[in-house]
Amino acid sequence: MTQPVTLSTAGSIAVIEINNPPVNALSQAVRQGLLDAVVQADADAAVTAIVILGAGRSFPAGADIKEFGQPMQDPHLPDVIDRIESCSKPVVAALHGTALGGGFEIALGSHYRIAVPSARVGLPEIHLGLIPGAGGTQRLPRLCGAAMALDIMFKGTPISAQDALAAGLIDRLAEGDLRQAALIYAAELQTPRRSREATSGLADKAAFEAALTDAEETARSRMRGQMAPLKIVQCLRACITQPFADGRLFERDCFFECLASEQSKGMIHAFFAQRASAKVPEASRAEPRPLNRLGVVGGGTMGAGITVAALNSGLPVTMIERDHDSLARGRANVEQVYDRLIAKGRMSEAQKSDIMARYQGSTQFADLSEADMVIEAVFERLDVKRAVFEQLDKVLKPDAVLASNTSYIDIDEISSVTNRRKHVLGLHFFSPANIMKLLEIVVPQSAADDVVATGFALAKILGKIPVRAGNSPGFIGNRILGKYGDCAAHMMEDGATPYEIDAAIVEFGYPMGLHAMYDLAGLDIGWDNRKAAQGKRNPVERYVEIADRICERGWFGQKTGRGFYLYPDGARIGAPDPEILALIEAERAKKSITARRFTAEEIMARYLAAMVNEACEVLREGVALKPSDIDVTFVHGYGFPRYRGGPMKFADSYGLARMLDDIRRYGQHDPIFWQASPLLVELVASGQTFNDLNKG
Structure with missing residues (x-):
């Protein structure tokens, strides 16, 4: 069996590699292996520096979710990171993929950090009702200040290596091969540099306190009722008012308080529930059909939102409307989404042009003849939807999937006018469809397995959270x-x-x-x-x-x-x-x-x-x-x-x-x-x- 952590040397540089696929999660075996390797490398007189990196596609991307709800086993991650930071030789964390949660905390506890430009780092614990529990709330603000640290921990979304470099969270971007770049960097280093001793982020006490006050207000208003955001604020206050060791112990107490709470149990449940919702019997029995071109019938609020979601994912879309005036309004509905982003400085005109190049509008159903899937998004009336399905049945290629975006209407009644009932399913998008994540995939009795699998494949392409629903009035929600x-x-x-x-x-x-x-x-x-x-x-x-x-x-x-x-x-x-x-x-x-x-x-x-x-x-x-x-x-x-x-x-x-x-x-x-x-x-x-x- 492959060891989850290996120790090797390249000249005088010790290389500790974590290999626990798929994301190098920090299981007990990984923590123990990492601790043993660090102790061994630090004691080796021939070693002048240490590099920690991840095998495969990522630096450790967080805790091992298999251990959630289980008693915690030694060694605990904070102790492993403390040992890394206390090394007498420079330690370099070499980052690629996503260094998240405990993985990023390992990087923060290392003395230096190098990353490939595509790497992303973050502390997403808040999404599980938790706080960083291995020193993250104490080391991060010492490096980048309270405002950015709070932003990273409150949002829980990864930031790019470039942003991390600008903030002082990463020291260097790797050119070419990461391992080789990390070895070169480690060879240059002479002394450890410990994050727990950093002061740059704590220098402006007034700005630090102002950021905490603002964050506390955000926690009590926009994150009302949640425990973890307020605990993060308290931990950052400890960062500026207490020695590192005391702040780390306070953080650990807060972490365990969150872990024992009903809120964390609820959010951990929600996390696993979301992962489980995509596992449906049809997808285990059949492969999805190709999805290279999408058709959308209707350019109103829902049709435009679905079109934007598809365009954003890279899919070409043909929108059909009943006449040229309606088609112009449909295109305008799509473009105004991008125009708002441009007005906010979140998109350029060139980016909008690139996206809209994938858009085609037409008043002719025949222009959908090459579409792999067509989503009907017209007015919520059975007679209107059936009329559209009759037209589509005449022009779509034989293996095209035909879907209805409906909130309530019986999919079997809609599809009864076609000769392709096994190719039909319901797709209940939530408004605004380009923003809301949920997608109810409604499975009528006659739907073929690969059609259902294709619905779930579309959800993945669009970045939606799919839930399988039976064909009952109103479906699940x-x-x-x-x-x-x-x-x-x-x-x-x-x-x-x-x-x-x-x-x-x-x-x-x-x-x-x-x-x-x-x-x-x-x-x-x-x-x-x-x-x-x-x-x-x-x-x-x-x-x-x-x-x-x-x-x-x-x-x-x-x-x-x-x-x-x-x-x-x-x-x-x-x-x-x-x-x-x-x-x-x-x-x-x-x-x-x-x-x-x-x-x-x-x-x-x-x-x-x-x-x-x-x-x-x-x-x-x-139905569910x-x-x-x-x-x-x-x-x-x-x-x-x-x-x-x-x-x-x-x-x-x-x-x-x-x-x-x-x-x-x-x-x-x-x-x-x-x-x-x-x-x-x-x-x-x-x-x-x-x-x-x-x-x-």
Whole structure:
């Protein structure tokens, strides 16, 4: 078996190579091997300097995720890095690929750093609800100051080797072969240079403190409710107020506090859930079809967003619209995305021209004859979508994949007008499609395995997070949204204002409340769906007409200046509307409902119970393959706070028996709406959790 760490010499230079594919994760065996090699090289009188590098495609890219949730084993990474830094001979970290998390902390603990120009470095621990725990919060600001250190740790995204060089985090860019360049550099060095002794980043105490104050405000507002950002600020304050050794110990205490928190457990769950969502049975049975050219039918908000996402990924796109005026508007919708980036200095005119060179517009369906996949993104009406599919069926090549971007409509009903039903699937993009990461890949009964695999391949090309969904009205996300949306409507009619409901949702950790989200999306969309479903509605089920009354006034949300909220002068953040409260009171009076008070806790208990109960039905019917797919859907598509892991992870921590008791209690007053899912009942009876289903 290959050793995960090897020690060799090149003349008087010791070379320590980490070889733990695919990303040289810092497993216990790697940590032990690295420590042993450093001790041996430091004790060797013939060695004048040490080079640490990674085999394969990267310097260590962080912790070994297989060890997450397991007891930590010696040697601990901070101790290994301390030993590296205390070496009596110069130590050079040679970086390529991505040096992230503990890998970057090893580099910071080394005396010197050299990197290939394509290398990227960073501390992404915040995405797991953690902080750097191996000296990163103490060494990084000593080198680059508080502002940049906070930016790196708060964003958690890697920075380029060039930016790291400019900030003093890397000493030299390697020309040509990294190993050879590192050996040459090491041969030049005479003495160690320890980051823990650096003072350049601490020199301006006033600037350091100002950066901490700003970061604390950011943590309490834009990162509201999260533990890790505030812990990072506290660690950086320790960096400037305490000796290095004390600050490192404080950092370690904070790290373990975060690691033991429900927030970190939730974010680690979300991390693994996202990785698991792309693993679907169809993709294991078939290879995806080629994807070299894309077609998009429709140039409105969704069609333009999908087009931008595809163009950004390097795919050529042909957009189809019904006439030249509509096509011109479609192109303008695409170009304005890039024009905004140019206005912000984030793109040049030349870059826009290069991207738009991949764009082609047409009013003729025949111009899609060479497309490998065509995505229909027209108005959300069955008859309109079927008419488009009829036209596409006549012109597409036999193996082309035909997809519908729809939020609710049955894919089988759309595809029934074609002769290629096995080539059809649904692709539910979220708006704005060029920004939102979630992509529900809707699998109708007749879809071929390689068609489904192609949908997942497209998601990877576009940088989307895919979730497989069965062909049920609303699929996973919108079906569940419909249920907890009804729950919110019931509470509103019973006495809670939409503003109280939204405040409770935001306090729970969502970026915005439900009714603010309705206003942003457009109330007319839900109204159209409700009218279309009117004949199918169970007459004994409770139906709240408040949203219908609002829409009848032409108040559709932000685009009309008012909805549930007021948006004066084009405001993006709404203000409560007294007329809405009066309208709600009038609707209550019609039904002789006496308003009662709802606490924020009760609002969220009902809201989440409705969400999870319907999610159980989605699982029971096979619309979602596993509970973690529902978590991914809601974290990335509906704003569920990532640090809570998703609704199913939250339900496990809340207690399934407790949630079932809640549902049964609510059912005493409304037994039709609050019918406990048989799956939830079964799980409670057997003592299982949703996480058990994920494992199964």
